[in-house]
Amino acid sequence: MKIKTMRRTYDEVMALPRPKHTKPWKPTLLFRTLMRIASAPDLWATHFTYTRDKKSEPKGPCLILMNHSSFIDLKMAVGALYPKRFGIVCTTDAMVGKGLLMKLLGCIPTRKFITDLSLIRDMKYMLHEKKTSVLLYPEAGYSFDGRATAMAPVMGGLIKMLNVPVLMITSHNAFARDPLYNGLQNRKVKTSADITTLLTAEEVKSKSTEELEAVVQKAFTFDNLAEQYERGVKIKETFRADGLHRILYKCPACMAEGDMEGKGTHLTCRACGKSWFLNEDSRLEATEGITEFPHIPDWYDWERQEVKREIDKGEYRLDTPVQIGLMVDYKGLYMVGDGWLTHSKDGFRLTGCKGKLNYEQKPLASHTLNADFYWYCIGDVIGIGNRDCLYYCFPTAEDGKIPPVAKARLATEELYKVAMAQRRRPGRADNAE
Numbered sequence: 455m456k457i458k459t460m461r462r463t464y465d466e467v468m469a470l471p472r473p474k475h476t477k478p479w480k481p482t483l484l485f486r487t488l489m490r491i492a493s494a495p496d497l498w499a500t501h502f503t504y505t506r507d508k509k510s511e512p513k514g515p516c517l518i519l520m521n522h523s524s525f526i527d528l529k530m531a532v533g534a535l536y537p538k539r540f541g542i543v544c545t546t547d548a549m550v551g552k553g554l555l556m557k558l559l560g561c562i563p564t565r566k567f568i569t570d571l572s573l574i575r576d577m578k579y580m581l582h583e584k585k586t587s588v589l590l591y592p593e594a595g596y597s598f599d600g601r602a603t604a605m606a607p608v609m610g611g612l613i614k615m616l617n618v619p620v621l622m623i624t625s626h627n628a629f630a631r632d633p634l635y636n637g638l639q640n641r642k643v644k645t646s647a648d649i650t651t652l653l654t655a656e657e658v659k660s661k662s663t664e665e666l667e668a669v670v671q672k673a674f675t676f677d678n679l680a681e682q683y684e685r686g687v688k689i690k691e692t693f694r695a696d697g698l699h700r701i702l703y704k705c706p707a708c709m710a711e712g713d714m715e716g717k718g719t720h721l722t723c724r725a726c727g728k729s730w731f732l733n734e735d736s737r738l739e740a741t742e743g744i745t746e747f748p749h750i751p752d753w754y755d756w757e758r759q760e761v762k763r764e765i766d767k768g769e770y771r772l773d774t775p776v777q778i779g780l781m782v783d784y785k786g787l788y789m790v791g792d793g794w795l796t797h798s799k800d801g802f803r804l805t806g807c808k809g810k811l812n813y814e815q816k817p818l819a820s821h822t823l824n825a826d827f828y829w830y831c832i833g834d835v836i837g838i839g840n841r842d843c844l845y846y847c848f849p850t851a852e853d854g855k856i857p858p859v860a861k862a863r864l865a866t867e868e869l870y871k872v873a874m875a876q877r878r879r880p881g882r883a884d885n886a887e
Contacts, residue, residue: 455525455638457830458551458786459779464807467780467788472842478541478576480584481560489559490536493529500526500631500645504534511651512619515587517577519620519652519670521602522591523628523678525638530625530647531589540587541580543573545594546781546844547830553784560586563784565844566594566837567820574615581618592674595824596634598701598860599754600678604867606821610667613658622652622673629678630687630736634827635700635716641691679736679750688734695719695732700827700834702753703858704760706746712855754860761864765799765872770865772797774857776836778806779846787830787846795836795847797862799869802838804845813838813845817873823866825859834859 496502518540520531528542541560549556549563556563562580564573580586593603613620626646632638652673653666661669682689698716705714710725721738722729730738730745737748747753764770776795779787793806802815815838824837829846836847836859849856 520623
């Protein structure tokens with residue numbers, strides 16, 4: 455899957471008119487059927503099955519939540535829900551080059567991890583005026599390690615405002631099929647999904663915002679890799695460790711960073727030579743010596759603690775050259791040349807375009823980061839920006855050691871926590887009523 459890219463100057467891109475906001479369209483049966491047909495090959499390949507009790511489902515439009523594990527997620531939702539009519543909250547990049555088609559499919563575009571009040575209005579319009587359900591991925595970003603991506607505590611308030619019942623689609627083995635780090639290589643596994651009523655209309659009305667938030671947070675407490683191990687699902691492909699260094703970027707043996715390489719069935723540190731075998735259960739085993747973290751999410755948690763330690767000591771800093779792509783409309787990704795991206799306790803700063811570009815983003819701007827691996831077959835990316843322009847930064851390095859974007863996401867989440875704690879600290883002027 456690729457995205458249309460165009461070479462433009464910074465001035466040319468910033469002078470482009472921004473697209474006018476339009477209300478979402480109700481998807482017709484024809485386009486719902488076309489989407490079901492397009493989903494069929496992957497569903498057949500994974501022998502997709504699902505459980506769903508239609509008799510107990512709420513009647514009428516509802517909010518549909520689903521965990522975000524891999525590219526097959528939407529196809530699984532379509533396969534399980536068809537012919538139910540629903541719109542789909544999607545990111546703006548999904549609209550590039552195919553805006554009309556996406557609108558016909560009922561897509562509701564929004565900017566990832568950026569406050570967008572128009573999205574709430576569009577969802578209410580679709581639910582209450584068009585009598586059409588809405589599918590939403592609360593995590594917004596794909597899972598890195600098979601667990602839920604960090605979510606801002608806003609779902610309780612959103613559910614209250616939308617005032618409709620909530621369904622939950624929980625996928626199984628979608629992450630095992632195509633984990634984001636593995637470079638779009640599909641594995642041969644069976645997939646399934648469970649559709650349950652998460653909240654009835656009465657519960658939405660009677661529960662507090664905090665109680666609704668707790669229900670959603672509990673529903674998104676899962677561990678796909680632990681589930682794979684417990685269910686005995688085997689990944690026999692010999693490329694299963696390809697790209698694993700994208701999330702396991704730091705060596706627990708020698709503490710080197712950016713020297714890990716996931717290739718074939720092994721993860722290896724180029725700095726000290728230590729290697730780990732990724733077995734068919736997606737468990738790691740050191741080829742020599744101790745196995746520090748057999749479970750991949752445990753290694754990822756350790757890296758988070760290492761990032762937190764750097765932040766606490768004032769040592770964390772990302773400083774890297776980047777290729778810059780700008781997105782201001784649905785026509786394409788505008789490549790404007792080289793730049794420089796830094797990330798520290800003060801947030802992000804992106805400069806470039808002969809001094810014309812100087813964008814800063816504070817830690818409180820977002821609870822997490824739009825970071826992705828091999829994004830649209832271009833490369834690993836860090837996405838920042840605002841309602842006017844999105845900045846897609848592709849780290850580069852002359853020595854081949856590209857900074858891990860996973861670390862930038864971890865740091866963004868931890869810096870957000872620090873900034874929120876400081877904001878809430880008693881005695882601060884901005885806490886006064």
